Amino acid sequence: MEKVSILIIILTIEYLFGLKFIECVKVNELKTFKRLRQNEHRTRRSLKGNIDFSWVERVPGNNIGDAILNPLTKQLRIIGLFLAAHKYFEVDRRYTFTESSQFEKPKFYKHFPIPRLRKRHQAVVGACEMGYLPCIEEIFKTANHSGSLAKIHKNFGKNAIRYASYHPFKDSQELFRYRVTASYYMCWFTEMREDVLALPGTNNCFKDLNETEEAGGKKIEDFRSEVKISGDYSIFTCAYLWFCPDSCYGKSSRGNVKSKEEALNDRLNPCGELQKKDCLWGIGKNKNFEDLVRNKFNYSCDCESEGMAWSPMYSFCVDRDECYEEDYDCPTGQICRNTVGSYMCTCRTGYYLDKKTTQCKRHDLLNAAAAAALERKKTEKAVEKKKEEKGSLYFLKLLVDIVRGHCSIHTVSKPLLALCLTLLLR
The missing domain is CATH 1.20.5 (Single alpha-helices involved in coiled-coils or other helix-helix interfaces)
Known part of the structure; x- marks a missing residue:
């Protein structure tokens, strides 16, 4: 009876004050990341004059190496393998009526399933709607006992028991639905820049991925996964490679990005026709969960002309509306009017600029x-x-x-x- 009373009190406090006690379970273990977040660049990286390669926002400085230990690194690596196996090797099980997928080409490294998954797996939804920590706990529990990772369980202190590839689910379709739902949420948490998904230090994001059941011995080579500690290092690289489709690179090489040159010269690189072929994931511009599910990704290319911006919708450079984006500097009393490649400050209709006072005044005719x-x-x-x-x-x-x-x-x-x-x- 006492436990029930305590639970009711906790739920009441959560309702009244918006607190999430379940996300505070490991708060002490995550204190280290507060310092890391304070140093993170929040400004958008400019591609101009940058010789280094990164398609996600980067963190400066060399003081974020192995000294910072992510308490959930082990869990995230297992979840990463579990979902990366789906991203790079799985096919759409809604339209596949046999367990074999050898005659189909995987495509989820390019985009989430099309059409979107209308009935999401409730086990994932129930946990992930409570926050990223319950979400990680739920997916880790499933991944750690999955048939997909049966060959590599021994590497994580588990017995290498062979299960069907869709274990612990009843069939491959339920496994497909579970992993698609999990990928939706984990990609969204990554884009929300949740601290726990940052993996500082030297990483090999795809270590043991070839041992998963879906891989069948095939490897994914991506030079971005071999992250080294440097001033140009992105601490979210592994999370993006595991959970999110790549709207920039690897589209024509089945997810393999062996070098910077190969990435830029990918024939399906959306920025390939421009002088500068670098493609950048739109940091902070993919936070709408439903847009992610519908593959409405915001990414950018470096347009040569000043005042032009890349449009993912039309796949070419369009005039950037500084007035709509409120990226202008006009004197008080004047308004912004967009022009091709720039903007201008003018007086409202019926007013004129007094050169002596530099103020907008009403026309005499209009006054009359x-x-x-x-x-x-x-x-x-x-x-x-x-x-x-x-x-x-x-x-x-x-x-x-x-x-x-x-x-x-x-x-x-x-x-x-x-x-x-x-x-x-x-």
Whole structure:
């Protein structure tokens, strides 16, 4: 009974104050990351004049190496293998009626399933809607006993027991639904820059991936996964490679990105036709969960012309509307008007810029028109008021005549009498 009372109190506090006690379970273990986050660049990286290669935002400095130990590194690596096996080797099980997928080409390294998964796995949804820590706990529990990782369980202190590839699910379709749902949420948490998904230090994101059941011995080679400690190092590299589709590179090489040159010259690189072929994931611009599910990714290319911006929707450079983005600097009283490649500050319609005072003033003609309109409005109101007064006096005189007997009541129409009485009783 005491436990029930405590639970009710906790739920009440969560409801009233928005606290999430379940996400505070490992808060002490994650204190180290607060310092890391304070040093992280929040500004968008410019591709111009940059000789280093990265398609995600990077963290400066050399003090974020092995000294910082992520308490969930082991769990994340198992989850990473479990979901990367789906991303690079799995096919759409909704349209595959056999367990064998040897005649189909995987494609989830390019995008999430199309059409989107309409019925998401409830075990994942229930955990991940509570926050990233319960989400990681749920997916790790499943991945750690999955048939997909049966060959490599021994590497993590588990017995190498062989299961069906879809274990612990009833069939491969349920496994597919589970991993798609998990990928949705883990990619979203990565884009939300949750500290726990940062993996500082020297990493090999795809170590043992070839041992997964789906890989069948095939390897994924991506030079970005061999992360070294440097000023250009992105601590979220592994998370992006494990959980998110790559809208930039590896599209024509089945997810393999062996070198920077090969990545830039990928024939399906969306920025390949431009002078600078670097493609950059739109950091902070993919936070809408439903847009991620629908593959509406924001990524950018380096447009040569000033004031132009890459449009993922149209796949070419378009004029950037500085006014809409509120990226302009106009004096007080002036408004922004977009131009091709830039913007200009002008006065509103009906105003002009006084060169002496540098202030926007109303045109004289407009002043005169406004004054005439105001005068006309006043006149119309006066006329209406006189009409109302005249009508009231008429009805009042009529009532007085009726009362004095000067006017027989049967000579007054019923609607007129009703109107008179209404006015009288006001």
